[in-house]
Amino acid sequence: MADSPVRWGILGTGGIASTFLTDLGLTDSGVAVAVGSRSQGSADRFADEFGIANRHASYESLVADPDVEVIYVATPHPMHHDNAILALRAGKPVLVEKPFTMNAAEAREIVRVAREHGLFAMEAMWTRFLPHVAIIRDWLARGVLGDVVTVTADHGQWFAEDAGFRLFAPELGGGALLDLGVYPVSFASMVLGAPSRIVSMSDRRSPAWTRRRPCCSATTAAPRRC
Numbered sequence: 001m002a003d004s005p006v007r008w009g010i011l012g013t014g015g016i017a018s019t020f021l022t023d024l025g026l027t028d029s030g031v032a033v034a035v036g037s038r039s040q041g042s043a044d045r046f047a048d049e050f051g052i053a054n055r056h057a058s059y060e061s062l063v064a065d066p067d068v069e070v071i072y073v074a075t076p077h078p079m080h081h082d083n084a085i086l087a088l089r090a091g092k093p094v095l096v097e098k099p100f101t102m103n104a105a106e107a108r109e110i111v112r113v114a115r116e117h118g119l120f121a122m123e124a125m126w127t128r129f130l131p132h133v134a135i136i137r138d139w140l141a142r143g144v145l146g147d148v149v150t151v152t153a154d155h156g157q158w159f160a161e162d163a164g165f166r167l168f169a170p171e172l173g174g175g176a177l178l179d180l181g182v183y184p185v186s187f188a189s190m191v192l193g194a195p196s197r198i199v200s201m202s203d204r205r206s207p208a209w210t211r212r213r214p215c216c217s218a219t220t221a222a223p224r225r226c
Helices: 015-025 040-050 057-063 079-090 104-117 129-142 177-191 207-212
Strands: 006-011 032-036 055-058 071-072 094-097 121-124 218-219 222-224
Touching: 006 015, 006 057, 006 129, 015 032, 032 057, 032 104, 040 055, 055 057, 057 079, 071 079, 079 094, 079 104, 094 104, 104 121, 129 177
Parallel strands: 006 032, 006 071, 032 055, 071 094, 094 121
Antiparallel strands: 218 222
């Protein structure tokens, strides 16, 4: 364990960044020392709320801050790739809010850049660290559950339809899969390992369908239906 708290730089000032800092305040493992936004006003408002000293009006300025040890990427989904690469190339490890990226190619590039610079990069899949999930991993490691051959995992959550909200905007990564489906997909891969085959189904014609059916199921070695 470090002798002093990890010094975080918060990249983005949306709702998930507020949630992250609220929970960070319940631990003694880290402290937010800087925040970066696309405008000074947004950075100042966020910093005032959470008592953050360093306020940056650009992400480039944030990742260059010498007080920052690690960057938490809390921007909308389509920005994760570029923001994570920006931080890594500035020599800063990254914790990237889920979903890690919009697609596999972007994820592979983040991993490649992190390895090139010898830096830590991780998706902020917080459910992996919940106490009951940690127990499940221990059971799996010790073979308590026997030979697991089937996993069915579903996540359902209702949202009032709002064309202006990012969950209903495809250009912002909206829809059921990236925001909610990542949870059952992550759980299935945790239990069963990397999939050998992935089959997916979607319906882009009906936003309401994705609102009513924000679920993803997994069976045997691969996520089966989204």
